[in-house]
Amino acid sequence: MAVWVVIPAAGMGRRMGSETSKQFLQLGGRPILAHTLDLFERHSAIDHLVLVVPAREQELCRQQVVGPGGYRKLRAMVDGGVERQDSVRLGLRACLAADDDLVLIHDGVRPLFDAALIEPLLAAARETGGAIVGVPVKDTVKVVEDSLIAGTPRRDRLWLAQTPQAFPFAVIREAHERALADGHVGTDDASLVERLGRPVAVVRGDYRNIKITTPEDLILAEALLAAQEV
Numbered sequence: 506m507a508v509w510v511v512i513p514a515a516g517m518g519r520r521m522g523s524e525t526s527k528q529f530l531q532l533g534g535r536p537i538l539a540h541t542l543d544l545f546e547r548h549s550a551i552d553h554l555v556l557v558v559p560a561r562e563q564e565l566c567r568q569q570v571v572g573p574g575g576y577r578k579l580r581a582m583v584d585g586g587v588e589r590q591d592s593v594r595l596g597l598r599a600c601l602a603a604d605d606d607l608v609l610i611h612d613g614v615r616p617l618f619d620a621a622l623i624e625p626l627l628a629a630a631r632e633t634g635g636a637i638v639g640v641p642v643k644d645t646v647k648v649v650e651d652s653l654i655a656g657t658p659r660r661d662r663l664w665l666a667q668t669p670q671a672f673p674f675a676v677i678r679e680a681h682e683r684a685l686a687d688g689h690v691g692t693d694d695a696s697l698v699e700r701l702g703r704p705v706a707v708v709r710g711d712y713r714n715i716k717i718t719t720p721e722d723l724i725l726a727e728a729l730l731a732a733q734e735v
């Protein structure tokens with residue numbers, strides 16, 4: 506049974522406010538996406554990588570991220586879509602996976618994921634039929650409508666969903682194709698599996714696994730990376 510990783514890295518990064526797409530910005534002197542790819546290239550449980558990058562940035566990606574050494578496990582680099590969900594679906598379609606192979610989906614802009622969580626995540630995905638990495642929220646969360654609080658959900662049940670999210674190939678492929686057919690757009694992959702009535706487990710991750718989205722995230726990521734290297 507093989508393990509595939511689909512890495513969506515086809516976002517425009519508008520919230521970063523920079524000319525360069527955020528996955529190509531430098532972190533510790535290398536593109537963010539190179540750090541992310543290294544996590545999986547180096548891990549013995551991972552067999553194949555599929556990278557989703559806009560067609561117009563694929564040459565840049567080959568030069569600046571893949572480089573002359575290349576990534577031994579990289580099987581395909583495919584164009585992305587309008588929404589993250591479209592990009593993941595296109596990445597899944599490029600996986601030459603068997604139904605019971607596991608697929609891990611991981612944002613290209615989460616370079617600080619702790620690879621020690623890959624094994625527990627894969628084990629949970631095998632046992633439950635799907636698993637994601639997440640952390641409990643630290644703040645109180647409010648539901649707000651028209652600048653007024655409409656509700657305060659109990660904090661002890663609230664978790665932040667991170668990536669990687671791992672599923673058997675047949676499950677995640679069906680979830681994505683059904684979402685497309687139904688015109689449903691979710692903000693993560695697990696939610697597409699949840700809407701099929703299937704269980705998804707949560708493996709407790711860590712708060713350093715930030716998604717680099719806005720300029721302050723990059724400052725934080727530099728500090729977290731420097732702390733890792735001490």
Ligand code: C5P
Binds near residue numbers: 528586588589592614
């Ligand atoms: O936009 P967001 O921060 O949620 O993006 C999370 C990940 O999904 C990023 O790695 C981004 O490049 C990717 N993405 C994508 N295709 C899109 C939008 C986002 O691959 N259309």
